[in-house]
Amino acid sequence: MASSSLVPALKRPVSETLAMLQFARTVLAALVRSISARRFPLNETVVQTWYAIRVCTLPALAVSIPFGIILALQVGVLAQEVGAVAFTGAGNTLAVVRQASPIITALMLAGVAGSAICADLGSRKIREEIDAMEVMGLSVLERLVVPRTIAIIVVSVCLNGIVMFFTIMTTLSISVVLQDLPPGSYLASVTTLAQLSDLWLSLAKAAVFAIICAMVASYKGLNVAMGPTGVGEAVTSSVVTNFILLFAANFVISQVHTTFAGGPIG
Numbered sequence: 001m002a003s004s005s006l007v008p009a010l011k012r013p014v015s016e017t018l019a020m021l022q023f024a025r026t027v028l029a030a031l032v033r034s035i036s037a038r039r040f041p042l043n044e045t046v047v048q049t050w051y052a053i054r055v056c057t058l059p060a061l062a063v064s065i066p067f068g069i070i071l072a073l074q075v076g077v078l079a080q081e082v083g084a085v086a087f088t089g090a091g092n093t094l095a096v097v098r099q100a101s102p103i104i105t106a107l108m109l110a111g112v113a114g115s116a117i118c119a120d121l122g123s124r125k126i127r128e129e130i131d132a133m134e135v136m137g138l139s140v141l142e143r144l145v146v147p148r149t150i151a152i153i154v155v156s157v158c159l160n161g162i163v164m165f166f167t168i169m170t171t172l173s174i175s176v177v178l179q180d181l182p183p184g185s186y187l188a189s190v191t192t193l194a195q196l197s198d199l200w201l202s203l204a205k206a207a208v209f210a211i212i213c214a215m216v217a218s219y220k221g222l223n224v225a226m227g228p229t230g231v232g233e234a235v236t237s238s239v240v241t242n243f244i245l246l247f248a249a250n251f252v253i254s255q256v257h258t259t260f261a262g263g264p265i266g
Helices: 002-036 042-082 085-126 129-135 140-177 183-188 196-222 228-261
Strands: none
Touching: 002 140, 002 196, 042 085, 042 140, 085 129, 085 140, 085 183, 085 196, 085 228, 129 140, 140 183, 140 196, 196 228
16 A cells, blocks of 8 residues: 555656656757847847856855865865874865865855746746747747856856855965964865865856756746746755756766776865
8 A cells, every 4th residue: 555655646747757857858949049039139148147146156155155164174174183184285275176165156146046947937927928939930948048058057067166165265264263274285285185076076066056046947837837826836945856857966966977087085
């Protein structure tokens, strides 16, 4: 009896994931079509990019600073216990570049920009604006989804660098002020573990997370149930789904990178 009730519960997430993958394929096709036909919505992309920058930058910095404090304290204590104080800067920087900055960026995009995209598209759906665009022969994906997806990708990559810088500066300040580490030796130890490939990994993670965030938010927004309650439920579902998929994607990318490139931290 329990197994029979478990099958429908597992079937729905799987079918929804497959539907999102199909939706992502159609969005990619719409992007290629809009570029080839020279009707890419550049103005809308710029507007959406500026909006995402305005709503995501300050929350991301507000999270990155306390995260950097916690990371510096934990790594500093561990380094002192194992007698590896000279590698404190390398450990902090590697953790920030590979894991902290893309994760913080992804969570801010999913919680702020993603929810805004879902609410916007969902509101258009219940007001029948989406249906009106389709009746007029306008591509909803080209006019609404594609510019938001490109904007989220651009903002994610740029915001990842900003978060990375502020988090590293926070770990440096905490290590120097509270743990009495020389700033010169702290910065000199960074190159012992961190490499240029770690930066490319971080940027690649940010771009992948942005695509996931945009696809989930757009899919949920365009498939809301009628009424304001449906929009609220879609936004909540979008944020929760994004969080789950982002952490799963981070685990997979980290393990694949560790398998093929190696390194002390995935």
